[in-house]
Amino acid sequence: MSGHRRRPRQRSVGGTRAGGDRATGRRAAHRDQAGQDLSGRVRRRAPQGKRRIDYPRGGRTGPRRWLPSVRQLLALLLLFIGGTAAAVGYAYATVTIPDPNPTALLQNNVYYWSDGTVLATDGSVNRQNVSLSQVPADVQWDFIAAENASFYTDPGIDPQGIARAVVHMAEGGSVQSGSTITQQFVKNTYLDQAQTVSRKFKELLISTKIGAAMTKEQILQGYLNTCFFGRQANGIQAAARMYYNLPVDRLDVSQGAFLAAAVNEPSLFQHADSDPAARAQAEARWSWVLDRMVRTGKLTPGQRARYEAAGFPAPRKWTPGSGLTGETGYLVQLARSYAEAHDRTITDSSLSRGGYQIHTTFDRKRTAALARAVAKVRGQRLDPARRSVDRDVQVGAASVEPSTGRILAVYGGPGFDHAHYSDNADTSGVPVGSTFKPVVLAAALQHGAVLRPGESPEPITPASKFNGDDGIEIKDRQGNRVADPKDPTGLLHQHNDTPRRWGYIPLRKAMEQSVNTPYVQLGEDVGYGNVARTAETLGLRPSSLAAPSAGFYIGTSTPSAIRMAGVYATLAAEGMQTSPYSVTKVTHNGSVLSGFTAPATVRALPAAVAGNVTDVLRGVIARGTGTKAQALGRTAAGKTGTTDDYRSAWFIGYTPQLATSVVLFREDSNHPQLQSLAGVGGLQKVFGGDIPTEIWTQYMRDALAGLPDASFPVPASLGRGTDEPGAPTPSPSAAPAKRSGKTGKRAAATVAPTPDAPAKRPKCRHHKCG
DSSP, X not given: OOSOOOOOOOBOTTSOBOHHHHHHHHHHHHHHHHTBOTTSOBOOOOOOOOOXXXXXXXXXXXXXXXXXXXXXXXXXXXXXXXXXXXXXXHHHHHOOXXXXXXXXXXXXXXXXXXXXXXXXXXXXXXXXXXOGGGSOHHHHHHHHHHHOTTTTTSOSOOHHHHHHHHHHHHTTOOOOOSSOHHHHHHHHHTSOOOOOHHHHHHHHHHHHHHHHHSOHHHHHHHHHHXXXXXXXXXXXXXXXXXXHSSOGGGOOHHHHHHHHHHTTSHHHHTTTTTOHHHHHHHHHHHHHHHHHHHHTTSSOHHHXXXXXXXXXXXXXXXXXXXXXXXXXXXXXXXXXXXXXXXXXXXXXXXXXXXXXXXXXXXXHHHHHHHHHHHHHHHHHHOOTTTOGGGTTEXXXXXXXXXXXXXXXXXXXXXXXXXTOOSOGGGOSSOOOXXXXXXXXXXXXXXXXXXXXXXXXXXXXXXXXXXXXXXTEEOBOTTSOBOBOTTSTTSBOEEOOSSOOOOOEEEHHHHHHTTXXXXXXXXXXXXXXXXXXXXXXHTTOOGGGSOOSSGGGGGTOOOOOHHHHHHHHHHHHTTTEEOOOBOEEEEEETTEEOSSOSOOOOEEOSOHHHHHHHHHHHHHHHHHSTTGGGXXXXXXXEEEXXXXXXXXXXEEEEEOSSOEEEEEEEEEETTEEEEEOOTTGGGOSSOOTTTHHHHHHHXXXXXXXXXXXXOOOOOOOOOOOEEOOTTOOOOOGGGSOOOOOTTTOOOOXXXXXXXXXXXXXXXXXXXXXXX
């Protein structure tokens, strides 16, 4: 330091420094900037640079201090644009096309009649995917004109289109979609329907990627298969059927214009058939779509005028929930069950996802004829208003083609739409009664019967005689009397429907008159094992057969009407058995599945056995309990059946071309057990030869119309048969001449019965009948 005292700074009266002090201050500032103090030594000071962002703005006061400058605003805008671009770029780079929604993959299943027409559809989603080539080009352009005219040129999104749609709707114009077809396809297939910014942003990104990854044709196909059209129709194929009952490839431009309109307001336009307000709006939108077709150059004004002159293509009448009405539900049930049983990949779960096309054996005309026959006879014979017992009567029926095993028709009940969900044609709890007797006879003709304990089986023919009296005791193959704990004696006393004393009668006559006692004893002599095996060979399921008992031989088993029709179809086919089946082909998403070839036909009975059983059953119609079936007016065979307490009544009959079973029973929904049919139709007793035979005859008359009256082959002779021990010996006058050394003659051989008459009663010798 210099040692001189520093002079204090002087200020003027106005508060400013004196001139000299200003100079001194400038020099001090200069020294400070040079980094030196007054003594000349160097010192360190923290730098004091300008703020990087002048905000709040320096040198400004009041509100202006908080207003950004133009440069700051531009900088912020550039920063926002850059950040947004970076964020979008990052999002686009990282977003991936997700897997399609499970619901977008769901389809329904389509069932077809045997003639190829649609029987029904089912599934949680009514959709059948089609290829774009199946959709007429003009119909494709209907949708493009209505939804996204720039579809083939835009990258998948159309900001200008979105803006136009918003402005147009704000001005009160018709509803327009702000999304492109690609965006709608993405929303329907990959995303949900939530109206959120995040979902919309994701839709735009994925749409851009889809537009680059898929062809326009693939996108349009996906869009048309995923749109919802109302009437529970997802996709254009389902919509074509629901609105016009047509496959998509048969739609015209006008119909396509309506469907394109329905996409926007499906919940309203689905009622265009019944709601005047909905129809008016639908017509306006339809007209607008046609106008758009003209503007886009896909229709000429002249073509447009012709469609206008033809009028609005009104959709067909729609009843919600009417898909499985009448017999349709039972037919679908049968087809589904068969498909699942013959292909392990087909399950309830896979069927719920849809995509199956199931071709059935069901004949549309015969199914309708069977339903008409039931309705007609019920109307004639039952009167629920007057007789309460008539209210719970159930009918089941099935018709099978003998030569192929195809199930041609079933009657399962009044229908799902009448809250009747059990298929009466496929029941598992209704006893078949005396319709089981032909099975016992077939087993006896094939295996013989042990008529004397300890001896080998002896041959049986329809002429073999057994005791037909009421209340007789029954013996087993060992000669023991069959027990019955319910009988006071502890022994079974088998009863017939009447106490008539028939004596020893041929099995033929016992079948014709449905006499029980001969067939119960015959069954015991043939043996449960042989009869059960014969039943299974004829097509009955083991699970449907009753346990060993005397009642087994007269029908305590509970096969379905379908299975019993199959048994009699085997007799009609001369012993050749084909398991009844209902499905001929199944495809899934266009691929044919294996496992649905027709079941193999096998020999179940010798032709001679089947032919003789048929000849006996012809007698049932000619002069027995089934005479009402004569009204058919053609060659036929059949058997009536009635169970204890009249809990069921059956008639099963056949011609060479067709076998049909009809069952009548009574079951109250509040009491699931079978009720007695006594009193039904005003009848004290209800037999199979009454109402069931009338239904059978009415149906068979219609089902066989136009077919020739085919005859059954003449049955071959079975040789000599044997009577039950105790049968009276024929009088000597009826006995054939014994072999004589002088004449060398033998007894005449048994003559084979003809189709038009039962076999003649054979002559007997040595207590044995031939």
